[in-house]
Amino acid sequence: xxxxxxxxxxxxxxxxxxxxxxxxxxxxxxxxxxxxxxxxxxxxxxxxxxxxxxxxxxxxxxxxxxxxxxxxxxxxxxxxxxxxxxxxxxxxxxxxxxxxxxxxxxxxxxxxxxxxxxxxxxxxxxxxxxxxxxxxxxxxxxxxxxxxxxxxxxxxxxxxxxxxxxxxxxxxxxxxxxxxxxxxxxxxxxxxxxxxxxxxxxxxxxxxxxxxxxxxxxxxxxxxxxxxxxxxxxxxxxxxxxxxxxxxxxxxxxxxxxxxxxxxxxxxxxxxxxxxxxxxxxxxxxxxxxxxxxxxxxxxxxxxxxxxxxxxxxxxxxxxxxxxxxxxxxxxxxxxxxxxxxxxxxxxxxxxxxxxxxxxxxxxxxxxxxxxxxxxxxxxxxxxxxxxxxxxxxxxxxxxxxxxxxxxxxxxxxxxxxxxxxxxxxxxxxxxxxxxxxxxxxxxxxxxxxxxxxxxxxxxxxxxxxxxxxxxxxxxxxxxxxxxxxxxxxxxxxxxxxxxxxxxxxxxx
Amino acid sequence: xxxxxxxxxxxxxxxxxxxxxxxxxxxxxxxxxxxxxxxxxxxxxxxxxxxxxxxxxxxxxxxxxxxxxxxxxxxxxxxxxxxxxxxxxxxxxxxxxxxxxxxxxxxxxxxxxxxxxxxxxxxxxxxxxxxxxxxxxxxxxxxxxxxxxxxxxxxxxxxxxxxxxxxxxxxxxxxxxxxxxxxxxxxxxxxxxxxxxxxxxxxxxxxxxxxxxxxxxxxxxxxxxxxxxxxxxxxxxxxxxxxxxxxxxxxxxxxxxxxxxxxxxxxxxxxxxxxxxxxxxxxxxxxxxxxxxxxxxxxxxxxxxxxxxxxxxxxxxxxxxxxxxxxxxxxxxxxxxxxxxxxxxxxxxxxxxxxxxxxxxxxxxxxxxxxxxxxxxxxxxxxxxxxxxxxxxxxxxxxxxxxxxxxxxxxxxxxxxxxxxxxxxxxxxxxxxxxxxxxxxxxxxxxxxxxxxxxxxxxxxxxx
Numbered sequence: 004x005x006x007x008x009x010x011x012x013x014x015x016x017x018x019x020x021x022x023x024x025x026x027x028x029x030x031x032x033x034x035x036x037x038x039x040x041x042x043x044x045x046x047x048x049x050x051x052x053x054x055x056x057x058x059x060x061x062x063x064x065x066x067x068x069x070x071x072x073x074x075x076x077x078x079x080x081x082x083x084x085x086x087x088x089x090x091x092x093x094x095x096x097x098x099x100x101x102x103x104x105x106x107x108x109x110x111x112x113x114x115x116x117x118x119x120x121x122x123x124x125x126x127x128x129x130x131x132x133x134x135x136x137x138x139x140x141x142x143x144x145x146x147x148x149x150x151x152x153x154x155x156x157x158x159x160x161x162x163x164x165x166x167x168x169x170x171x172x173x174x175x176x177x178x179x180x181x182x183x184x185x186x187x188x189x190x191x192x193x194x195x196x197x198x199x200x201x202x203x204x205x206x207x208x209x210x211x212x213x214x215x216x217x218x219x220x221x222x223x224x225x226x227x228x229x230x231x232x233x234x235x236x237x238x239x240x241x242x243x244x245x246x247x248x249x250x251x252x253x254x255x256x257x258x259x260x261x262x263x264x265x266x267x268x269x270x271x272x273x274x275x276x277x278x279x280x281x282x283x284x285x286x287x288x289x290x291x292x293x294x295x296x297x298x299x300x301x302x303x304x305x306x307x308x309x310x311x312x313x314x315x316x317x318x319x320x321x322x323x324x325x326x327x328x329x330x331x332x333x334x335x336x337x338x339x340x341x342x343x344x345x346x347x348x349x350x351x352x353x354x355x356x357x358x359x360x361x362x363x364x365x366x367x368x369x370x371x372x373x374x375x376x377x378x379x380x381x382x383x384x385x386x387x388x389x390x391x392x393x394x395x396x397x398x399x400x401x402x403x404x405x406x407x408x409x410x411x412x413x414x415x416x417x418x419x420x421x422x423x424x425x426x427x428x429x430x431x432x433x434x435x436x437x438x439x440x441x442x443x444x445x446x447x448x449x450x451x452x453x454x455x456x457x458x459x460x461x462x463x464x465x466x467x468x469x470x471x472x473x474x475x476x477x478x479x480x481x482x483x484x485x486x487x488x489x490x491x492x493x494x495x496x497x498x499x500x501x502x503x504x505x506x507x508x509x510x511x512x
Numbered sequence: 513x514x515x516x517x518x519x520x521x522x523x524x525x526x527x528x529x530x531x532x533x534x535x536x537x538x539x540x541x542x543x544x545x546x547x548x549x550x551x552x553x554x555x556x557x558x559x560x561x562x563x564x565x566x567x568x569x570x571x572x573x574x575x576x577x578x579x580x581x582x583x584x585x586x587x588x589x590x591x592x593x594x595x596x597x598x599x600x601x602x603x604x605x606x607x608x609x610x611x612x613x614x615x616x617x618x619x620x621x622x623x624x625x626x627x628x629x630x631x632x633x634x635x636x637x638x639x640x641x642x643x644x645x646x647x648x649x650x651x652x653x654x655x656x657x658x659x660x661x662x663x664x665x666x667x668x669x670x671x672x673x674x675x676x677x678x679x680x681x682x683x684x685x686x687x688x689x690x691x692x693x694x695x696x697x698x699x700x701x702x703x704x705x706x707x708x709x710x711x712x713x714x715x716x717x718x719x720x721x722x723x724x725x726x727x728x729x730x731x732x733x734x735x736x737x738x739x740x741x742x743x744x745x746x747x748x749x750x751x752x753x754x755x756x757x758x759x760x761x762x763x764x765x766x767x768x769x770x771x772x773x774x775x776x777x778x779x780x781x782x783x784x785x786x787x788x789x790x791x792x793x794x795x796x797x798x799x800x801x802x803x804x805x806x807x808x809x810x811x812x813x814x815x816x817x818x819x820x821x822x823x824x825x826x827x828x829x830x831x832x833x834x835x836x837x838x839x840x841x842x843x844x845x846x847x848x849x850x851x852x853x854x855x856x857x858x859x860x861x862x863x864x865x866x867x868x869x870x871x872x873x874x875x876x877x878x879x880x881x882x883x884x885x886x887x888x889x890x891x892x893x894x895x896x897x898x899x900x901x902x903x904x905x906x907x908x909x910x911x912x913x914x915x916x917x918x919x920x921x922x923x924x925x926x927x928x929x930x931x932x933x934x935x936x937x938x939x940x941x942x943x944x945x946x947x948x949x950x951x952x953x954x955x956x957x958x959x960x961x962x963x964x965x966x967x968x969x970x971x972x973x974x975x976x
Binding site: 140311382384 | 818821822953
């Protein structure tokens with residue numbers, strides 16, 4: 004009992020600490036001061052009256068949403084004496100693996116830099132700044148020579164690293180036994196099995212209505228759709244984050260999705276947010292970073308070639324270039340097993356006073372990174388709204404898809420969950436694919452790393468991402484990947500090579 | 513079996529038997545080499561005839577039609593894919609005239625509100641004959657942008673934008689202009705093409721001019737300066753409408769179509785950049801930005817989904833029903849002038865532009881929409897479109913004629929509006945009337961066709 008209480012007070016203290024620095028705190032303060040003018044506020048019962056006022060005016064709801072958001076994003080402290088690294092990643096061997104992976108990436112980036120004799124960062128001459136400002140809304144028309152740039156890494160490189168992950172405390176012995184994993188991932192993390200998944204994802208059960216299925220043309224809308232839309236509108240009217248998160252587990256109606264996501268992610272576009280975005284834009288204009296070329300290359304290679312997303316090319320530059328300048332993103336490294344790469348001012352290698360994070364947001368884009376942003380262009384029109392949503396999605400979810408950690412939503416756990424599900428429920432298929440050299444994870448890895456963006460039609464993808472928001476977990480990606488294999492099991496049993504299996508599944512999605 | 517009427521007449525098709533009799537094989541002819549030939553060749557029971565062979569079905573091009581239609585005798589069952597004087601709808605200047613006349617008629621008969629439903633065509637003036645009227649309108653709205661389009665050319669050729677009269681002075685110095693200058697010297701008078709009492713136009717009359725220079729007619733049209741943009745780019749919609757007859761008017765609307773994007777970002781500052789403003793794929797293909805792999809089209813379903821996530825369901829419904837209105841009114845306006853021949857049907861490609869207020873505008877109607885595929889997705893769209901067109905034309909005499917949906921086609925107009933509800937009377941006055949159009953909606957044509965043909969077979973067995 005006592006432990007729980009002290010845990011709770013610790014959590015409360017932490018959240019209060021966090022919120023004190025936010026603009027919401029300043030607004031609440033202002034509102035409290037302003038409320039003193041109101042007749043119903045009496046000196047004798049000042050505290051109660053102000054609380055009542057907050058409740059009625061909707062400010063309490065806003066505070067609730069902010070607290071809820073903090074609870075969702077920040078992991079609960081496991082032990083008061085735990086060092087900050089434990090918050091990032093409790094297992095030492097995982098931390099080490101992430102550390103060496105980062106070293107490799109940075110080395111690759113630095114060598115590209117030296118080879119091409121391009122500085123990591125430089126200030127743009129005024130003429131170029133003006134030019135960029137003029138072209139800001141149509142950067143896609145630029146065709147810089149990107150042939151010499153290579154993406155720093157691709158998902159398959161990352162997969163190789165994960166395959167080689169080993170827990171030094173876990174001695175498997177050389178002989179195969181029933182404990183040996185037949186898949187590619189060889190670390191013993193705890194993943195949910197189907198009964199646990201069923202319990203966790205109870206709203207996705209067969210008896211519950213879902214958008215995307217129960218609103219198809221054959222089903223009369225009175226059975227589910229109309230009521231669901233009505234509830235959605237009510238949730239939006241109440242502006243309740245927690246309710247929205249619960250609601251969206253059954254999918255969001257197209258017309259309400261943009262607002263619902265903003266509510267769940269607790270994004271409200273205040274003037275200071277717009278200003279912040281403009282500030283980032285200025286940073287982009289003034290300084291040219293090497294990663295900018297990487298971003299350009301990635302957009303040109305992936306999103307621009309996509310049948311759905313080529314239209315939004317310009318928005319992608321506007322979001323990703325600003326994202327790389329955003330130092331507020333550094334905050335998420337407190338709970339991300341990754342750490343931002345450090346670089347040193349020329350000539351001052353090793354001197355901590357001259358160390359800077361590179362890129363400023365600490366995130367080095369890889370091949371396909373722009374696909375995290377592309378589907379959001381369907382929802383948000385204004386660049387700053389699009390930007391805020393993407394940033395929030397990244398620091399809550401997407402970062403887990405390319406960093407090595409033991410978190411249940413981390414990519415390692417997702418891979419293991421996928422393989423375990425397949426092995427347990429489709430053992431014949433798993434064995435067959437393994438025999439022909441087509442380990443299922445080699446095919447599904449890229450789907451999961453990109454959260455299926457570019458592999459599913461946009462309307463289906465958005466329904467999937469609804470559930471990610473609703474359950475605050477990425478486990479559904481692994482479940483979907485396994486389900487795809489189950490769906491195509493009959494055809495897959497007949498393929499005889501990895502290439503054939505890939506080919507089969509391209510047309511599936 | 514052919515039966516020549518005289519030396520000049522070509523006959524096609526067998527003369528024996530009832531019109532709706534099933535044929536052992538259907539002989540088709542076409543000059544196109546693209547998706548159409550694939551579809552025709554793959555159709556069971558259809559055989560290709562070449563050169564001078566007799567045919568039951570001909571997908572011809574308009575030049576053949578112009579030269580041969582009048583000398584060709586066709587048996588009852590024979591079908592051809594154009595109406596004799598389709599240009600009443602597809603030539604920009606004629607379409608404007610017909611629409612203007614229809615609008616006046618509507619105003620007389622049903623009042624201003626009903627007539628306002630015809631205001632989906634930007635203000636257009638024929639050049640050079642309406643030049644003076646144009647200048648009057650031009651002076652009333654200084655500073656707006658106008659677009660000059662040749663009447664009969666396609667694929668974006670010859671089109672340019674202008675804002676000052678000076679800009680067209682330069683154009684006038686070209687071939688078109690010489691004729692222009694001579695006209696200008698004369699006082700403003702009636703249009704060059706003679707209009708017959710029935711309202712039809714005689715194409716040959718444009719040759720009977722005093723000057724010998726071949727005149728190319730142009731239209732000057734008010735340019736829509738606030739198009740709806742997606743990703744900062746301008747786009748237009750290509751929609752397919754199949755007309756089986758004009759008297760009575762029977763028209764089908766295909767659920768699929770596409771939005772064609774301009775490759776560059778929209779801005780009014782550079783009206784010389786035709787790549788910005790013209791969205792034909794043909795023009796875009798020559799733009800330096802063009803990457804053939806990516807194409808620049810969105811299927812209509814994607815477009816409709818995109819709109820649904822940005823605007824209220826009511827706004828989207830309203831837009832699509834205004835688009836339906838464009839089809840109906842434009843067809844009604846030429847209903848009485850097009851020579852309705854039971855042998856003829858026509859697949860039109862409508863080009864629609866949406867502006868920022870979600871108002872649809874008609875850019876033009878194409879009698880020969882491109883059937884070449886620019887991508888795999890495009891190939892599938894056009895293949896299915898053509899297959900379903902042939903299903904509706906029904907050379908195999910399988911349909912009962914009461915169907916409201918065949919594959920991806922929905923019966924949009926059957927001498928009156930068609931209701932979506934099964935078996936409901938098609939009375940637009942009733943409160944629950946929903947039109948039977950599903951543009952941009954799910955197209956589960958394979959399932960529908962399976963069910964349709966299965967039930968037709970059953971019906972046939974029962975009745976025989």
